[in-house]
Each structure stands twice: as C-alpha cells, then as structure tokens.
Amino acid sequence: MLVHFVTDEPAKIPAVRAMLEPRFHVVPQLLGGNDTAIGPSHVLMVDADLRKSVCVEQIRLVFRELNCIVEKLFIVRNQVRSMVAQAHALGATAVVSRPREVIVKLAQIELAKRASQADGVAGASPEVTDSAAAFASMFSAVRHGKAINLSDAEYATSQVVNSIAQNGLTAWLDNVRRYHEGTFQHCLLVTGVAVSFALDTGFAGPDVARLGLAATLHDIGKARIALSILDKPGRLDPAEEETMRRHPVIGYELLRDIARVSPEILDGVRHHHEYLDGSGYPDGLKAPEISDLVRRVAWTENWRTHWSRRSGTWLCGREGSQFVSRPD
Incomplete structure (x- = not known):
C-alpha cells in the first residue's frame, strides 16, 4: 500500500x-x-x-x-x-x-x-499504483540529491509488462488517465505504449524489458526541472522552453555513473527528442546516428498518432518505429 x-x-x-x-x-x-x-x-x-x-x-x-x-x-x-x-x-x-x-x-x-x-469497488490497479510509487521514489531521490535506485525503474517496468500482457494497452491507458496526471501520467503512458508495441510486434522478453526500461527512465531528468515549469498550464516562454529542453542531458548525467545502466539505455534517455532531419535536441543527430532503441522511445512519445483506441491495434507495423519525424 x-x-x-x-x-x-x-x-x-x-x-x-x-x-x-x-x-x-x-x-x-x-x-x-x-x-x-x-x-x-x-x-x-x-x-x-x-x-x-x-x-x-x-x-x-x-x-x-x-x-x-x-x-x-x-x-x-x-x-x-x-x-x-x-x-x-x-x-x-x-x-x-x-x-x-x-x-x-x-x-x-x-x-x-x-x-x-x-467487492468489486473500482480503484487503481495494483500495477499502476506500484509503478507510480516506483516513479515517485526515483523522482524523490533526484529532488533530494540522492542516487537513483535502478531497482525502482526495473520494478516499475516489470509491473507495466505484467499488466499489459494480461489486460492489454487500453485498460492500462484508462487506468493511468483516471488516477494520475502530469509528469507521472506521461511516464506511465509512454512506458505502457513502449511495452505494448514491443509485445504486439513480437519482441523477445529481454528486448521488451530493455525498451520498457528506456521508456521508464527517459524523462527522469524532469525531476530537476521546477514544478512551475513542469506543471505550467499554458505555453512555455523561451527561457522556460530552454530549461525544459535540458532534461534529456540532465537524465543522462543522473544515470551515467550507475553501473547497471547500459550505454543503450543512456542513449535512449539522452536522445529521445532527436529527429531524423537533425532538428531535434540536445545533439542535433540525423538519421544514421539515431539507434533503433532511440527511435522507438521517440516514437512512443508521439504514440497517439499510432494507436487506434477503437480497434485496440497499432496503425502501423513493426517498421513504424523506424521513423521519427517531428510531431504535428
């Protein structure tokens, strides 16, 4: 509890x-x-x-x-x-x-x-609650200047995998939206989408876990961004936008000295806002420089354009994650 x-x-x-x-x-x-x-x-x-x-x-x-x-x-x-x-x-x-x-x-x-x-009284699923608790533990550690416990991220990812494997993505999305909001909602949704895509397209178990972990950690740098910016209801001004754009590098720096965080995961955290045409950030990478895992994490950031709620299916196949363009 x-x-x-x-x-x-x-x-x-x-x-x-x-x-x-x-x-x-x-x-x-x-x-x-x-x-x-x-x-x-x-x-x-x-x-x-x-x-x-x-x-x-x-x-x-x-x-x-x-x-x-x-x-x-x-x-x-x-x-x-x-x-x-x-x-x-x-x-x-x-x-x-x-x-x-x-x-x-x-x-x-x-x-x-x-x-x-x-007795059947509705409430947040245990997987959603436990995943949110793990996210909260990581964010709290960062805000208090402590090291991230990678076990929290791995546990959150495993809970998402278990839930979606049993109940599907639609149930996960509904549960997360009903009981969470803001940055945690975004992290839970993106991780769920990444895991669902991996499961639905036949990824092997270790590959599902790897993509899920990258999605779980992708926005950890936001823990160092002021709440006045993170939770601002309107459009960010240029200075706030510049601050927000630092979160991939912040996340990378928070994780790079943790022994069990692989270079592939670090790549996903640092580069999930890169685009094929080089217009992304923080490093302005172009197509040949963007790994498959980075493309898939970036793709899940814009997941609403790829998922049909009505049919409960993806609107494009495995190859869809190979294309990362600016969202409309």
Missing part, C-alpha cells in the same frame, strides 16, 4: 521509512519543497507542527493537489488539543500519537481497501 508522507522536518523521513517499509511503500513530501505529488496514494500521512500557520497553509496546498485521497492520517504527539483540532479542521480521518497506533491504523486501512476490491 502506498503512503504519501507529508512532513515539515526532513529528519522524520528515515524514521517513518524504517517503521513502515517494506510492508508499506512510503513516498515522502517535504512541506515547502519541490517534491512532485504522485496522486493518488492510498493514504496521506501528515506529521507537521500544526501550530504554525505556514505549515497549515502548505498542508492545504498539498491536500488541494491530492484531493482524491480519502484517508488522511495525522500524527500528533502527546495529543496536543489545539493540533488535534487543527488536524480535524484540515480533514483528518484519523489522529494518532504513537508509532504503534500508526501501524495499526494503516493495517486497518489496508484491510478495508482489500475488502472493497474484493
């Missing part, structure tokens, strides 16, 4: 992870920081000083962004009356004071969630 932990003190994060993981997957968000909310988690857990008005306002902003999460668990040590009242005013569904109570309450929520799924 995914727990989105919101706090005003970075020092609280390791203790919460030690207490809850691996049973629960903890995604931390520091109030006032630049963390990306992954939405929706199963539980929002808050441990902050509710006597400070700035913390209260920042919590309201987080809740506004993640308003679809029903369970809101607040930790108020010593049950300070004013803080308990403030927690309920913010929409707390439970207020606890001791670590043991946190674990018990989360276990109760987990049991209720499983029961609702058994």
Whole structure:
C-alpha cells in the first residue's frame, strides 16, 4: 500500500521509512519543497507542527493537489488539543500519537481497501499504483540529491509488462488517465505504449524489458526541472522552453555513473527528442546516428498518432518505429 508522507522536518523521513517499509511503500513530501505529488496514494500521512500557520497553509496546498485521497492520517504527539483540532479542521480521518497506533491504523486501512476490491469497488490497479510509487521514489531521490535506485525503474517496468500482457494497452491507458496526471501520467503512458508495441510486434522478453526500461527512465531528468515549469498550464516562454529542453542531458548525467545502466539505455534517455532531419535536441543527430532503441522511445512519445483506441491495434507495423519525424 502506498503512503504519501507529508512532513515539515526532513529528519522524520528515515524514521517513518524504517517503521513502515517494506510492508508499506512510503513516498515522502517535504512541506515547502519541490517534491512532485504522485496522486493518488492510498493514504496521506501528515506529521507537521500544526501550530504554525505556514505549515497549515502548505498542508492545504498539498491536500488541494491530492484531493482524491480519502484517508488522511495525522500524527500528533502527546495529543496536543489545539493540533488535534487543527488536524480535524484540515480533514483528518484519523489522529494518532504513537508509532504503534500508526501501524495499526494503516493495517486497518489496508484491510478495508482489500475488502472493497474484493467487492468489486473500482480503484487503481495494483500495477499502476506500484509503478507510480516506483516513479515517485526515483523522482524523490533526484529532488533530494540522492542516487537513483535502478531497482525502482526495473520494478516499475516489470509491473507495466505484467499488466499489459494480461489486460492489454487500453485498460492500462484508462487506468493511468483516471488516477494520475502530469509528469507521472506521461511516464506511465509512454512506458505502457513502449511495452505494448514491443509485445504486439513480437519482441523477445529481454528486448521488451530493455525498451520498457528506456521508456521508464527517459524523462527522469524532469525531476530537476521546477514544478512551475513542469506543471505550467499554458505555453512555455523561451527561457522556460530552454530549461525544459535540458532534461534529456540532465537524465543522462543522473544515470551515467550507475553501473547497471547500459550505454543503450543512456542513449535512449539522452536522445529521445532527436529527429531524423537533425532538428531535434540536445545533439542535433540525423538519421544514421539515431539507434533503433532511440527511435522507438521517440516514437512512443508521439504514440497517439499510432494507436487506434477503437480497434485496440497499432496503425502501423513493426517498421513504424523506424521513423521519427517531428510531431504535428
């Protein structure tokens, strides 16, 4: 179960992870920081000083962004009356004071969630939730200056492969769109499209995993881009566009010193915005310089032009991924 932990003190994060993981997957968000909310988690857990008005306002902003999460668990040590009242005013569904109570309450929520799924209540698929959690873990690591755990990317990719192999691409797209938005939605969609294309065109298992991993990691550089740019609703101005165009190189630099990241994957991350005519970025590569894997990752970026939702099939065959032109 995914727990989105919101706090005003970075020092609280390791203790919460030690207490809850691996049973629960903890995604931390520091109030006032630049963390990306992954939405929706199963539980929002808050441990902050509710006597400070700035913390209260920042919590309201987080809740506004993640308003679809029903369970809101607040930790108020010593049950300070004013803080308990403030927690309920913010929409707390439970207020606890001791670590043991946190674990018990989360276990109760987990049991209720499983029961609702058994009764057929709609919700995000486990594969979508787990993949989103892995993406969140990677983005959080980058934003906090820590090394990326490649196991997160490999796990996310395996979950996408399993889901699409069992249920198909249309179900994946519907689930991701219903429960996620923004950068995480884009990453989940592109990875799903890459995996589906590989499966549907008969790639061998290792090749499916390789293309899926490249798609999973292709936008990791965006974790270093300000949210004001990533989430801007309108058109980016020239300076913002220039900043955004740096994300392939940023991603490449984040991954190049990780031993298990192959040169092929690094190539996909750095060059997924290159075009055959040399008009892409960051290196202005032309057709002979663009590898097959790069072409396929770039192709999935413009996947909407290649997929028929009505028929659930690709509008072009295996050769379609060999052509990378500017999207219309």
